[in-house]
Amino acid sequence: MQIRLPKRSFSEALAVLDRVVPTRASNVVLTQLWVEARPEGVLLRGSNGEIDLEILVPAEVDGKGVRLVPGQLLGQVVRNLPGELVEIAAEGGELLIESGSFSTRLATAPADDYPQFSFATTEMLHLPAQELARAIQRVRYAASNEDYRAIFRGVQLELHPGRLRAVASDGFRLALYDLALPLEREARLVVPARSADEIVKVLDRVEGEVALGVEGAHLSLAGDGFRLAAALMEGEFPDYERVIPGEFPLEARLAAPALRDSLKRVKVLADRNNHRVDLVFSGGGLEIVAAGDLGRGTERLEAEVPADAEMLLAYNAEYLLDALGPVAQTARLRFSGPASASVVQDEDDAGYLAVVVPLRV
Secondary structure, eight states, X not given: OEEEEEHHHHHHHHHHHHTXXXXXXXXXXXXXXXXXXXXXXXXXXXXXSSEEEEEEEEOEEESOEEEEEEHHHHHHHHHTOSSSEEEEEEETTEEEEEETTEEEEEEOBOSTTOOOOOOOOSSOEEEEHHHHHHHHHHHGGGSOOOGGGGGGGEEEEEEETTEEEEEEEOSSEEEEEEEEOOOOXXXXXXXXXXXXXXXXXXXXXXXXXXXXXXXXXXXXEXXXXXXXXXXXXXXXXXXXXXXXXXXXXXEEEEEHHHHHHHHHHHGGGSOTTTOEEEEEEETTEEEEEEEETXXXXXXXXXXXXXXXXXXXXXXXXXXXXXXXXXXXXXXXXXXXXXXXXXXXXXXXXXXXXXXEOOOOO
């Protein structure tokens, strides 16, 4: 087989696959990248056992064939090629790669032991790729990084008539995002958070729609030039909606960028263990306060808040910053009390909602 293709498109595809193909694995074959010559281009496949990904790169192809090549090594070689075009040829047990004045030969392995990929092909839902990526990205920060947190290490995708919801929680905070879509079916799927990260990276490259389906215990996504399958987690979240307060004695609207910047400045003086910052509402405004062993910092911000509002709330600054992260312009803060959950919403994007629990003081 012989392949000729632009370095740029080849390198971009390999960069996505680099995030999936491990450098080390108990199953050594997973460190290999599947390189297949097809009439329409070169098909690249990689897997880490949880995510299976294939990308078709348009290319001039003569002949057919499949070779397994060390994935990370191939990516490094292609990124550093001097020419704008890459020529690939299979010669015996090697893959010859040439570009400009450079050439190299990489040892290949037979494809017999490479795992089979499980891509759904029926009952596919068609969703806008960029909006699906945005929904996942808005909530990903709230997923747990602790192995013992079980189901909380995932992002739950809920299909409801008329909408899709992405939700994540680590048991201490919650983030959800509702996306209005003409859906008719009901389903709940929990994707491991690390797999959700890779899904977002892939969807960021996709224009238009992506097809979503389920094959066994795998979520499948397919779009122009790619297919992806991600292993799903067992179970679903507890009834998280019950932690969202229904009544709010105090509400405030603030410029989210200004609030984030203030929190970053003030939290430098906060206690290093709980990163405590105090939000003090009084006199129709907001004062942010942090005090630790090394000093005290304060800053007053303009806030749209009732003139007679009086309330002090303490938060882990990192949690509050994460909740404000997806809010581009105006944040709507709703407080149920100093000892009960607070809600952060995006005034310009009604789909986003985050729950942050104040520190006990």
